Amino acid sequence: MPLRLLKYGLSRDYPVSGDIPATPDLKPSYDVVIVGGGGHGLACAHHLSKYHGISSVAVIEKGYLAGGNTARNTTTIRSNYITPEGIAFYKEAVELFEGLSQELDFNVMFSQRGQLTLAHTEATLRSFHSRAEMGKHLGTRTEVVDQKMVEELVPSLNMDYGGALEILGGLWHEDGGTARHDAVAWGYAAQASRRGVEIHQRTEVEGFEVVGDRVQSVKTSRGRIACGQVLIATGGMNYDVALMAGVELPIRCYPLQAMVTQPLKPWLHTLVSSVSLHTYLVQSSRGEIVIGGGSDPYQLYSTRSTLDMKEHLAEGAVHLFPFLQGVRLLRQWAGITDMTPDYSPIMGASPLQNLWLDCGWGTWGFKATPVAGKRMAETIAKGRVPDLLKPFALERFETFRLLNEMGATAASH
Amino acid sequence: MKILTCPMNGPRNIDEFQSFGPVRAEPDPDRTADADWSRHLFRAENRKGIVVEWWRHVPSNYFFLAERDLVTNEVLRTFDASERWAHP
Numbered sequence: 001m002p003l004r005l006l007k008y009g010l011s012r013d014y015p016v017s018g019d020i021p022a023t024p025d026l027k028p029s030y031d032v033v034i035v036g037g038g039g040h041g042l043a044c045a046h047h048l049s050k051y052h053g054i055s056s057v058a059v060i061e062k063g064y065l066a067g068g069n070t071a072r073n074t075t076t077i078r079s080n081y082i083t084p085e086g087i088a089f090y091k092e093a094v095e096l097f098e099g100l101s102q103e104l105d106f107n108v109m110f111s112q113r114g115q116l117t118l119a120h121t122e123a124t125l126r127s128f129h130s131r132a133e134m135g136k137h138l139g140t141r142t143e144v145v146d147q148k149m150v151e152e153l154v155p156s157l158n159m160d161y162g163g164a165l166e167i168l169g170g171l172w173h174e175d176g177g178t179a180r181h182d183a184v185a186w187g188y189a190a191q192a193s194r195r196g197v198e199i200h201q202r203t204e205v206e207g208f209e210v211v212g213d214r215v216q217s218v219k220t221s222r223g224r225i226a227c228g229q230v231l232i233a234t235g236g237m238n239y240d241v242a243l244m245a246g247v248e249l250p251i252r253c254y255p256l257q258a259m260v261t262q263p264l265k266p267w268l269h270t271l272v273s274s275v276s277l278h279t280y281l282v283q284s285s286r287g288e289i290v291i292g293g294g295s296d297p298y299q300l301y302s303t304r305s306t307l308d309m310k311e312h313l314a315e316g317a318v319h320l321f322p323f324l325q326g327v328r329l330l331r332q333w334a335g336i337t338d339m340t341p342d343y344s345p346i347m348g349a350s351p352l353q354n355l356w357l358d359c360g361w362g363t364w365g366f367k368a369t370p371v372a373g374k375r376m377a378e379t380i381a382k383g384r385v386p387d388l389l390k391p392f393a394l395e396r397f398e399t400f401r402l403l404n405e406m407g408a409t410a411a412s413h
Numbered sequence: 414m415k416i417l418t419c420p421m422n423g424p425r426n427i428d429e430f431q432s433f434g435p436v437r438a439e440p441d442p443d444r445t446a447d448a449d450w451s452r453h454l455f456r457a458e459n460r461k462g463i464v465v466e467w468w469r470h471v472p473s474n475y476f477f478l479a480e481r482d483l484v485t486n487e488v489l490r491t492f493d494a495s496e497r498w499a500h501p
C-alpha cells in the first residue's frame with residue numbers, strides 16, 4: 001500500500017483506474033443477493049468473495065453506489081460504548097479500521113486522532129467513569145480526564161469556567177478516529193468486483209417472493225432473480241425493505257442532519273463531542289469543520305434539512321469554539337436513520353430461513369462497516385451466527401434483553 | 414420556522430411542541446402475552462404514509478393527536494383525543 005502510493009505520487013500522469021465495472025445484465029439467480037449497496041452491503045460482499053469462496057453474489061442498489069448514509073455520515077469511529085456486548089463489537093470495528101487500507105489496497109485515510117467527549121454536569125462525569133471502567137476492562141483506551149487535561153488536549157476550547165456550561169472533565173478515547181467514508185465503500189466495491197461480485201446500481205428491490213419460510217426470489221425493477229441467501233442492508237430503508245418480506249422490525253425512521261464549514265487551517269486535532277449541547281465537531285483532512293448532533297425531534301422519511309436543527313448545531317459549535325462565529329457554512333444535508341429502541345443494531349437471523357438482517361444502524365453504523373461486513377459474511381457462509389453478533393439478534397426484543405446504548409449515542413455518532 | 418396548529422391554543426411555533434410518537438393499541442394487562450407486550454413496547458407505526466400520533470403543547474401541557482404524512486411531513490389535521498375515544 002505505502003509503496004503503491006509513493007509510486008503513484010511520483011508518476012507523471014496520475015493514471016486513473018476504473019475499479020468498479022459498469023452494471024452488468026442481471027443473471028437469473030445468485031447464491032447470495034445483498035440488498036443495498038452501501039458500505040455494509042459492499043463489505044459483506046468483499047468478505048464473502050475473499051474469505052468464504054462465494055462469488056456468485058449480486059449487490060442490488062437502487063441509486064448510485066454508497067449514496068445513502070455511507071455518503072452522509074460524519075465518520076466518527078470509536079468503541080467507547082456502555083454495554084460489554086457493544087464495546088466488544090465496536091472494539092473489533094476499530095481494530096479492523098486500523099488495518100483497512102492494507103486489507104483493501106486502497107487508502108481509506110483512517111486517522112486515529114482520539115475522541116474527547118465533554119461533561120458539563122456531575123451526572124455526565126459519573127456516567128463517564130462507568131464507561132471508562134468498562135472500556136478499560138475490555139481492553140480499549142478510554143479514560144476520564146480532568147479540566148486541566150481537557151485544556152491540554154484541546155487548547156482552543158471554551159471551558160466556560162463559572163458559566164452554566166462549564167466543562168468539568170471529559171471522556172478521552174484514544175482509539176477514536178475518522179476515515180474517508182467514500183473510500184471505504186469504493187475500496188470494498190473494487191475488491192469485491194475483482195473477485196466476481198456483481199454490483200447492480202440503479203436497480204431497486206421492489207419485493208420478495210416468500211414460499212413457506214424461505215425467500216424464493218427477489219423482485220427488482222430490472223427483473224426477478226432467484227436467490228440462495230438474502231441480506232438486507234438498506235440503511236434508512238431497512239424497515240421498509242424488511243416489511244416487503246413480511247418482517248416487521250422494531251425500527252422508526254428519523255432524519256439526522258449534519259453540515260461542514262469552509263476549510264480552515266488545521267487547528268482541531270481531536271474529535272470533540274458534547275453530550276449536553278448535542279453537538280460534535282471534527283476537522284476533516286480538507287480542513288472543513290464537520291458538525292453533527294442529535295436526531296430530528298420526530299419520525300420522518302425525508303432528507304430535507306431544517307433551519308432550527310442547523311441553528312442548533314451552529315449554536316453548539318460556536319459555544320464550544322467562539323472564534324467559529326465568523327466562519328461560513330459550505331454544505332449541509334440529512335440522512336434517514338433506522339433507529340432501534342435501544343440504540344443498538346439488529347444483526348443475524350430473521351423469521352425466514354434464508355433472509356439475514358444487517359439493520360438498525362441508526363446514527364452509529366459507519367464505524368461498524370468492516371466488522372458487520374466480516375461477521376455477516378461469516379454468518380451467511382456458515383449459516384450460523386458468531387458469538388460476537390448473538391446479543392444483537394432480533395429476538396432480544398421478545399426476551400427483553402435490550403442493549404441500551406442511548407447514553408453513548410446522545411450526540412449521534 | 415414551522416407552525417403546528419394546536420387544537421386548544423391555535424397555530425404556534427413547532428418549538429413549543431413535543432412529539433410522543435404514533436398511537437399504539439393499549440394491551441389489556443391481564444390478558445396480554447409477553448410477545449404482545451414486546452410488540453406494544455418496541456414496535457411503532459413506521460410505514461411510509463399517514464400516521465396518527467401524540468403531540469404535547471409543552472407550555473400548556475395539553476396532549477392532542479395529529480395526522481401527519483411521514484413522507485411529505487404534511488400535517489393533515491390536529492384534533493382533541495376525545496374525537497378518537499369518546500369518554501363515557
Ligand SMILES: Cc1cc2nc3c(=O)[nH]c(=O)nc-3n(C[C@H](O)[C@H](O)[C@H](O)COP(=O)(O)OP(=O)(O)OC[C@H]3O[C@@H](n4cnc5c(N)ncnc54)[C@H](O)[C@@H]3O)c2cc1C
Pocket residue numbers: 035036037038039040041060061062063064065066067068069070071072073074075076077203204205206233234235236237241256257258292333334335336337361362363364365366367368412413
Ligand atoms: C448525518 C449522519 C451522520 C452520521 N454520523 C455517523 C458517525 O459519525 N459515525 C457512525 O458510525 N455512523 C454515523 N452515521 C450512521 C451511518 O451513516 C450509517 O449507520 C451507515 O452508513 C449505514 O451503512 P449501510 O451501508 O447500512 O447503509 P447505507 O449507506 O444507507 O446504504 C444502504 C443502501 O441501500 C439502498 N437501498 C435502499 N432501499 C433499497 C431498495 N429497495 N433496493 C435497493 N437498494 C436500496 C440505498 O440507496 C443505500 O445506498 C450517520 C448517519 C447520518 C445520516
